[in-house]
Amino acid sequence: MKFFEANFDGLVGPTHNYAGLSIGNVASLNNAKNTSSPKQAAKQGLQKMKSLSELGLIQGVLAPQERPDVYTLRRLGFTGTDSDVISKAAKQAPAVLKAVCSASSMWTANAATISPSADTADGKIHFTPANLTNKFHRSLEPLTTGRILKAMFSDEKYFAHHQHLPDNDHFGDEGAANHTRLCSDYGQAGVELFVYGRYAFDASKPAPKRFPARHTLEACEAVARLHGLSEHGAVMMQQNPDVIDQGVFHNDVIAVGNQNVLFFHEQAFVDTQAKLDEIRRKFGTAADLHFIEVKSSEVSVAEAVKTYLFNTQLVTLANGDMAIIAPTECRDSDTVSAYLEQLTGRGTPIRQVHYFDVKQSMQNGGGPACLRLRVAMSEAEHQAVNPAVLMNDSLFVRLNQWVDKHYRDQICEDDLADPQLLIESRQALDELTQILKLGSVYQFQRN
Numbered sequence: 001m002k003f004f005e006a007n008f009d010g011l012v013g014p015t016h017n018y019a020g021l022s023i024g025n026v027a028s029l030n031n032a033k034n035t036s037s038p039k040q041a042a043k044q045g046l047q048k049m050k051s052l053s054e055l056g057l058i059q060g061v062l063a064p065q066e067r068p069d070v071y072t073l074r075r076l077g078f079t080g081t082d083s084d085v086i087s088k089a090a091k092q093a094p095a096v097l098k099a100v101c102s103a104s105s106m107w108t109a110n111a112a113t114i115s116p117s118a119d120t121a122d123g124k125i126h127f128t129p130a131n132l133t134n135k136f137h138r139s140l141e142p143l144t145t146g147r148i149l150k151a152m153f154s155d156e157k158y159f160a161h162h163q164h165l166p167d168n169d170h171f172g173d174e175g176a177a178n179h180t181r182l183c184s185d186y187g188q189a190g191v192e193l194f195v196y197g198r199y200a201f202d203a204s205k206p207a208p209k210r211f212p213a214r215h216t217l218e219a220c221e222a223v224a225r226l227h228g229l230s231e232h233g234a235v236m237m238q239q240n241p242d243v244i245d246q247g248v249f250h251n252d253v254i255a256v257g258n259q260n261v262l263f264f265h266e267q268a269f270v271d272t273q274a275k276l277d278e279i280r281r282k283f284g285t286a287a288d289l290h291f292i293e294v295k296s297s298e299v300s301v302a303e304a305v306k307t308y309l310f311n312t313q314l315v316t317l318a319n320g321d322m323a324i325i326a327p328t329e330c331r332d333s334d335t336v337s338a339y340l341e342q343l344t345g346r347g348t349p350i351r352q353v354h355y356f357d358v359k360q361s362m363q364n365g366g367g368p369a370c371l372r373l374r375v376a377m378s379e380a381e382h383q384a385v386n387p388a389v390l391m392n393d394s395l396f397v398r399l400n401q402w403v404d405k406h407y408r409d410q411i412c413e414d415d416l417a418d419p420q421l422l423i424e425s426r427q428a429l430d431e432l433t434q435i436l437k438l439g440s441v442y443q444f445q446r447n
């Protein structure tokens with residue numbers, strides 16, 4: 001049977017804006033209060049999806065969330081009509097209003113952790129939405145994420161869905177941004193790497209001092225248990241606390257893996273050598289493993305954070321070659337573009353680099369890899385996916401028209417107080433659920 005990896009990219013929502021919500025994420029803070037373009041952001045994302053499907057990859061779309069989240073504002077004591085709730089929040093708690101307006105669900109690497117059927121005890125693909133507890137604006141995502149994932153992967157014969165982990169920093173879970181899977185072939189059992197920033201129950205262990213470690217070891221262990229992974233099918237690795245303090249808020253800002261390749265910065269992990277040995281032992285000898293370690297002398301951590309060299313997608317093309325899907329910020333850096341050029345000629349599986357302009361997302365700290373959720377699957381599993389979410393020429397045209405109809409060209413901070421934004425957003429999402437055949441996944445459709 002044929003196996004492959006599909007990517008499900010987050011469709012940027014109509015409220016995309018720069019609110020400076022993510023301490024520890026350098027771009028989010030640097031671009032706080034800038035004017036955003038939701039229309040351009042959504043189109044940049046759609047173009048990347050279309051181009052990947054043209055490269056022969058299976059590409060899907062993950063719907064955005066309803067924002068502003070007036071239900072959360074009501075939980076926080078704002079009352080009246082939806083319009084009253086937004087106006088009162090704008091006056092009394094503008095910082096809270098900004099948070100409930102975030103389009104952050106676009107970074108679907110944080111939507112969930114997925115284990116493919118080849119790795120799990122019951123032979124199903126397992127999904128656990130990430131609780132994203134560390135940032136208030138992101139903690140509002142998991143319930144709707146779970147509903148959207150169930151609407152996309154509904155067949156219980158193939159897909160198993162778990163509730164997100166308890167909503168507490170002890171089980172802080174940032175999903176697939178801190179998870180990568182190595183395997184010799186997508187259909188073979190692989191080794192899933194779970195990367196955590198700190199220990200929730202042991203304060204004596206290393207932890208960052210300046211910026212938060214969003215993801216805990218205990219969350220990694222819980223997800224591996226829920227998914228029924230074997231002992232030799234998982235490796236727990238700690239992220240180097242020093243790089244978290246330099247702005248590496250997720251592991252996918254400093255490492256990326258695909259099949260038999262792990263591409264990472266020398267400062268990415270704690271106990272790197274011991275962990276690489278463990279991966280090698282668990283991986284076995286079915287295929288050559290390529291550990292591509294980038295030295296600080298080649299690319300500094302600061303340059304990696306600025307260009308998102310590691311927030312690239314590493315994808316396998318039909319002819320077996322791997323390609324790096326990089327943001328144009330990598331091409332614009334002399335150091336990084338020179339590094340990538342020599343990398344493709346070095347005899348590793350990585351042979352091509354494709355650059356994409358996803359600047360609207362990059363300015364909030366989200367590169368190509370943040371924008372996608374990976375699901376390795378068989379042809380039969382692929383056939384069981386809701387076909388309306390899979391990218392093709394007509395969906396690309398349809399979604400671009402939908403964006404043109406509903407999205408604003410620009411959003412600045414003051415626009416978030418405009419109650420009309422909620423009305424526009426709901427109209428857009430109502431139509432989107434019909435295009436993507438998702439059913440009533442949004443709260444406003446369920447009241």
Ligand SMILES: N=C(N)NCCC[C@H](NC(=O)CCC(=O)O)C(=O)O
Pocket residue numbers: 017018019020021022025028029102104107109110135138177249250252253364365366367369370371
């Ligand atoms: N690395 C991965 N996989 N994802 C990137 C997520 C970026 C996101 N930015 C934000 O949420 C910024 C929103 C704002 O400031 O308006 C975050 O920090 O969680």
